Amino acid sequence: MTSSTQTSGSGDINRTLELLWDTGRRPSRGPKPGLTLERIVAAAVDVADREGLGAVSMRRIATELGTGTMSLYRYVPGKGELLDLMLDRVQRVSDDPADLGDGGWRSALQALGRATLALHRRHPWLLEVNQSRPILGPNALDGMEKVLGRIRPMGLRDPELVSVIILIDGYVAGAARTQVHQEEIERTSGLTDAKFWEAHQPVLEEAMASGRYPVMASLSEESFGNSFDHFEFGLQRILDGLEALVAARNPADGPAAGAADAADTGNTADSAAPERRA
Incomplete structure (x- = not known):
């Protein structure tokens, strides 16, 4: 790239x-x-x-x-x-309704986030394009139509619904950029991520033992490991925030319609997902 x-x-x-x-x-x-x-x-x-x-x-x-x-x-x-x-x-979208979750707005946005990440992983060159003024074709509008149709029950104002899609898209683009750049530098440098951080180990161990960084020194070994899914954690917290907004706007409705989807936090970004970006 x-x-x-x-x-x-x-x-x-x-x-x-x-x-x-x-x-x-x-x-x-x-x-x-x-x-x-x-x-x-x-x-x-x-x-x-x-x-x-x-x-x-x-x-x-x-x-x-x-x-x-x-x-x-x-x-x-x-x-x-x-x-x-x-x-x-x-951005061509699938005709399968299941690709946007099981029906709730949270499920739809969750699927959108994961599918958009997968899209950027398949086509890293998307990160090279300034799309601040997109030319809207049929596939782009098809995708927007499908997502808006699923999240309209959130009960937000129309500009806010569009802003929700922009919010998800912006978050995913940032996460995708980090992932794509990590893969690119590993490929071009010939140095794996593990070897890169291994080179830091002697200096970092001495720094942590100095007492200058007590909070960082107290963190568990897994804090900076690869096992934690930072993308999924961030996506779910965004959805939690939107869920709180929906509940505040519609207090009589009780928990937001998509609340049950919060439990589904598995990392499915690289699974078969429709090629789309809203």
């Missing part, structure tokens, strides 16, 4: 929307048989998954598809528009 940031909406916005919603003109001057916009976008996603977003170019995708670069321009104007098509493609 490269450190450069690319921006959603950097291409011709009107042309991108035409391509996303299939409302524009078709390729002219004899398009190459077997070459489709879907194949072009899929090839671009595959290259980005394997080598990072910096490896994606019109020339490179043409090579992957065994065609000339000019053939691609008959389908998509350039890399800016291609990027937005890639973003919408990886």
Whole structure:
């Protein structure tokens, strides 16, 4: 993954929307048989998954598809528009209602958080894209529609419902960035995480014995280990806070509808989850 940031909406916005919603003109001057916009976008996603977003170019995708670069321009104007098509493609949602939990709003948000983390793990290049101005395609809107439909019973105001999705998305993006960066540095440096911290051990042991850090020295050995699921802990605490808000807004309803989901704190972020981001 490269450190450069690319921006959603950097291409011709009107042309991108035409391509996303299939409302524009078709390729002219004899398009190459077997070459489709879907194949072009899929090839671009595959290259980005394997080598990072910096490896994606019109020339490179043409090579992957065994065609000339000019053939691609008959389908998509350039890399800016291609990027937005890639973003919408990886947000394609499953038709299985169970992918958003068992029905309660908490279950839906829990599933959303886990699925979004899995999405970033499958497509680390998403972290290289500035999506502050996303181009909304059918897959993005399908995902938003499904989530909003499940969390509307929270009884919050409409802007607050949207803010709930932004809250989950922001938390997951931060957690995903940490995980992806950890994997990247281990791969590029050749030094495992365990070996990295092992090198610190003599210095840290001396520091803890100095009396300068009494609280840290009192922590158990597992405090900084890999066995504790920090992502899941944080996700559940966010949901707890939302549950308290819902209960305060609707005191007559008693415990929030999704309270039972709190017990399900297993780490399922890498399980089969729909590719989506709200």
